[in-house]
Every structure is written in C-alpha cells, then in structure tokens.
Amino acid sequence: MSSLNDCIKFHLNIEDPNIIFSDYFKKCINGKYYKLYVAELIYPLCPYCHSSNLKHNGHYTSNVRFITADASHPVIIRLKKQCVLCNACLKRSMAQSNLINKGCYISNTSKRKILSALTEDRSMTSIAREHNLSVNTVQRVLESCSSKFYDYFDRLPEHLAFDEFKGVGKKLHFKRSRKYILHYAGLYDCYSK
Numbered sequence: 188m189s190s191l192n193d194c195i196k197f198h199l200n201i202e203d204p205n206i207i208f209s210d211y212f213k214k215c216i217n218g219k220y221y222k223l224y225v226a227e228l229i230y231p232l233c234p235y236c237h238s239s240n241l242k243h244n245g246h247y248t249s250n251v252r253f254i255t256a257d258a259s260h261p262v263i264i265r266l267k268k269q270c271v272l273c274n275a276c277l278k279r280s281m282a283q284s285n286l287i288n289k290g291c292y293i294s295n296t297s298k299r300k301i302l303s304a305l306t307e308d309r310s311m312t313s314i315a316r317e318h319n320l321s322v323n324t325v326q327r328v329l330e331s332c333s334s335k336f337y338d339y340f341d342r343l344p345e346h347l348a349f350d351e352f353k354g355v356g357k358k359l360h361f362k363r364s365r366k367y368i369l370h371y372a373g374l375y376d377c378y379s380k
C-alpha cells in the first residue's frame with residue numbers, strides 16, 4: 188500500500204527521495220485558501236566528505252510556492268530543511284534539493300512554468316494573476332535567465348531588442364525585451380533565421 192508521502196509526491200510530481208511529506212491541510216492566508224503540504228528535506232550524507240556520520244542540528248523552514256494545474260488552489264510546501272554537523276569533517280550544512288534553489292521561495296518547476304508562459308504572447312500581469320504571483324516575481328524569474336549572457340561587456344550580440352528606452356541626465360537606459368532574454372536563454376526562437 189502506498190504511503191501518504193508516496194501519494195503526495197505522485198500528485199505533485201516530485202521525485203526527490205530526500206523530501207518526505209508528513210501532512211497536508213488547507214490554510215487561509217490573507218483571505219485566500221492555500222493547500223499546504225508539510226515536508227522534511229533530509230540530508231543522508233555530508234555534501235563535503237560524503238560521510239553519513241552526521242549530527243542533526245534542527246531545521247530551517249521555508250515556504251515554497253509550487254504551481255499546479257489548478258491555479259484556483261495555490262499550493263505551498265512547508266519545507267523543513269535539515270541542518271547537520273558532520274562528525275567526520277566538522278562542517279555544518281543545510282539540506283538542499285533540486286526542487287528549489289538556495290535562498291529562493293519559488294520552486295524550480297514553477298519557474299519553468301512561468302518561463303514557458305512568458306514565451307506566449309501575453310502580458311506579465313495575466314501570467315502573474317493566473318499563477319497567484321506578483322508581477323515582480325514573474326519579472327524576477329525572467330531576469331534570472333538573463334544572467335546567462337552577462338559575461339561579455341566588450342561587445343554586443345548580433346541581435347538586440349528593447350522594450351523601453353529612456354534618457355535620464357546624460358545616461359541612456361535600455362530595457363531588454365522579454366523575447367530577447369528568452370531567446371538568449373534558449374527558450375524562444377524569434378530571432379532565429
């Protein structure tokens with residue numbers, strides 16, 4: 188028989204074996220009902236020396252926004268990340284997962300869904316509304332993939348596209364277009380010949 192953990196992971200399409208779900212309930216936050224899932228993120232081995240001789244030292248809890256097909260019931264995963272002290276190399280660490288990047292509060296699956304929606308011809312406001320996110324969050328997800336081409340300051344790429352242009356004092360500001368950012372992140376082929 189499947190466990191509660193297996194059922195939730197099947198439902199949310201989460202495969203990380205280090206994430207163990209233990210509970211779920213509905214919670215009203217700012218007048219809106221959220222489906223809240225409680226999980227522990229364990230660390231079986233030290234990330235530095237791979238020793239399993241670990242001393243558990245509490246948890247760091249982060250509330251991860253997780254987008255599902257039914258946007259009318261937003262999902263939050265209350266992820267309790269295990270903090271450990273390695274008895275072999277004496278280094279401290281906190282459990283990490285591919286589900287979410289360090290310091291983020293929105294899951295990587297959700298980011299991919301937002302990026303996919305951004306390749307469609309629709310406004311960021313409509314994407315934000317559909318996924319119960321702020322427009323700023325959608326903008327940040329878009330900007331996060333623009334870091335892939337920040338490396339070359341001595342030359343400009345062959346194609347450039349701008350959404351906005353303004354002059355303040357003697358400085359000129361250009362805002363790169365969304366399709367341009369997505370193209371250079373390999374997610375949109377509007378500039379391909």
Ligand SMILES: [Zn+2]
Pocket residue numbers: 233234235236237238273274275276277278
């Ligand atoms: Zn270690």
